[in-house]
Every structure is written in structure tokens, then in C-alpha cells.
Amino acid sequence: MVVSNDNKKHFRQIGHGLKPVVMIAGNGLSEAVLAEVHRALEDHELIKVKLSVIDRAIRKEFIEEICTSCNAELIQEIGKVALIYRASQKPNIKTSNIR
Structure with a gap:
């Protein structure tokens, strides 16, 4: 799926007022967390995910995996x-x- 730059700008404006729907902590990405992200995306289409992981590289990996x-x-x-x-x-x- 490719989102145009105009749509990305619009989505960033909308996202500014959103609160995180899914939070990922030290236990990482489990099947339950991925299922919750999938459900939230199906319901809301645009979501914020908060990753309470200190290591930047691990955060990037989690985001890519999601x-x-x-x-x-x-x-x-x-x-x-x-x-x-x-x-x-x-x-x-x-x-x-x-x-």
C-alpha cells in the first residue's frame, strides 16, 4: 500500500489529536498485541502506537514488524x-x- 504525500500530510494533521490505542512494553510483540493492532486498524484505520522500549533499533524493528x-x-x-x-x-x- 502506498500513501501519497498529500494524504500523509492530512493523516499527520489528524494524528496530532489522537491518543495511543496500543501500547507495547518490555514483553515485545506477541500474537495478542498484533491481533489488537490489527483490530484497531480495522476499526479506526489511523492509529497511534506507543512503544515503551528504550532501544531505538528495537523500536524500529517492532514498527516494521507491525x-x-x-x-x-x-x-x-x-x-x-x-x-x-x-x-x-x-x-x-x-x-x-x-x-
Whole structure:
């Protein structure tokens, strides 16, 4: 999935007001965490994920793994927070952050 620069800019504006939906700590990425990210992306399409991991390289690996396993796109990464987007298969106007 490729998101245009204009859409990325729009998503960053929307993401500014969002709170993290999923938080990842020292236990890393488990199947349950990936399932929660998948569910959150299906419901909201645009989510923030907070990674409470000190090592920057490990954070990058976690973000890459989330994006590849959930077929999502990284919109922005600032510090320990990543803004991730994936278009929903059945978008719901009530729960979507971009509609």
C-alpha cells in the first residue's frame, strides 16, 4: 500500500489529536498485541502506537514488524510513538478516524 504525500500530510494533521490505542512494553510483540493492532486498524484505520522500549533499533524493528504483519503503512514516527494507517475493508463512519 502506498500513501501519497498529500494524504500523509492530512493523516499527520489528524494524528496530532489522537491518543495511543496500543501500547507495547518490555514483553515485545506477541500474537495478542498484533491481533489488537490489527483490530484497531480495522476499526479506526489511523492509529497511534506507543512503544515503551528504550532501544531505538528495537523500536524500529517492532514498527516494521507491525507494518508488515498488518499490511499497514507507517505515516510518522516521533520518539516512542508511531502513527500507522491501513484502509479498512469495511469502513465504519462512527469509529474511523479519517472519515
